[in-house]
Amino acid sequence: MSEFAVSVPEGAAGQRLDAWLAAALNAYSRTRIQAWIREGRVLVDGTPQTSPRAGLEYGQQVRLSIPDEADAETEVEAEPIPLNIVFEDADLLVINKPAGLTVHPGAGQAQGTLQNALLHHRRELAAVPRAGIVHRLDKLTSGLLVVAGNLAAHTALVRALAEREIEREYLALVWGEVIAGGTIDEPITRDPRDRRRYQIGQGGRQAVTHFRVEERFAKHTLLRVKLETGRTHQIRVHMKHRKLPLVGDPVYGRRGDPYGRILHRQALHATRLALAHPRTGDPLEFVAPLPADMQSLINDLRGG
Secondary structure (H helix, E strand, O other): OEEEEEEOOHHHOOOEHHHHHHHHOOOOOHHHHHHHHHOOOEEEOOEEOOOOOOEOOOOOEEEEEEOHHHHOOOOOOOOOOOOOEEEEOOOEEEEEEOOOOEOOOEOOEOOOEHHHHHHHHOHHHHHOHHHHEOOOOOOOOEEEEEEEOOHHHHHHHHHHHHOOOOEEEEEEEEEOOOOOOEEEEOOEEEEOOEEEEEEEOOOOEOOEEEEEEEEEOOOEEEEEEEEOOOOOOHHHHHHHHOOOOEOOOOOOOOOOOOOHHHHOOOOEEEEEEEEEOOOOOOEEEEEOOOOHHHHHHHHHHHOO
């Protein structure tokens, strides 16, 4: 059995217990977390809380006991898929994920994912939820992703994510001329017409995105984007809301985007990751340069 323990950050005050835990522990579904709450596996300030709908208060101490058999329902096979490993020790791996690689198995895809690759690279990761994956990148987004090497590191990294102590920066090429940077603070919810899409909507979960101009072109802007929260499709949805759709985005992008046929994905790259080492506390920082496809397109834009 492993434990997840964290104090409720100020930004989570007022959220439902199950919704907040599902966001913090995205290795598990909200349905499973609700079941654990009803089983009495969640303590709030030392007292069992069996209502998934319970509201949170700033500073409360939340502790969840995760059963050892939590991942037994879905066996994921190890596969010899090449990995671009930027850093690795006993507690931590940092992967530079290529666009096109799905992070973990889901409906319709049981193989060929980062999780399959990690289980082949280190067999002991089978004992860690989702083979140590603590946050996600969209399949068609490239860049840096952190992986826990053991249960203790997993607990520490999930806590750091929940408390917004891990810095994640992206480079995003968007349609439009951006004059200055800014902050987008708009809630994100599922699109009721298509459950695979997301949109800005009342009643959604808080999502905060900061951005600044990295480079300007005639009809496009390269932005450096920093996430304060980590909602699904957050950057893509927020930029669409600002009428700055990502170049090449097949879901939220500009209709008839000619670069979609060149990139075959959205022009979004997780370029920087900064965090404290989960065991030693030492500060770590990693930078991944733009991949060849985005760099080539930017070079073309520079040439007019």
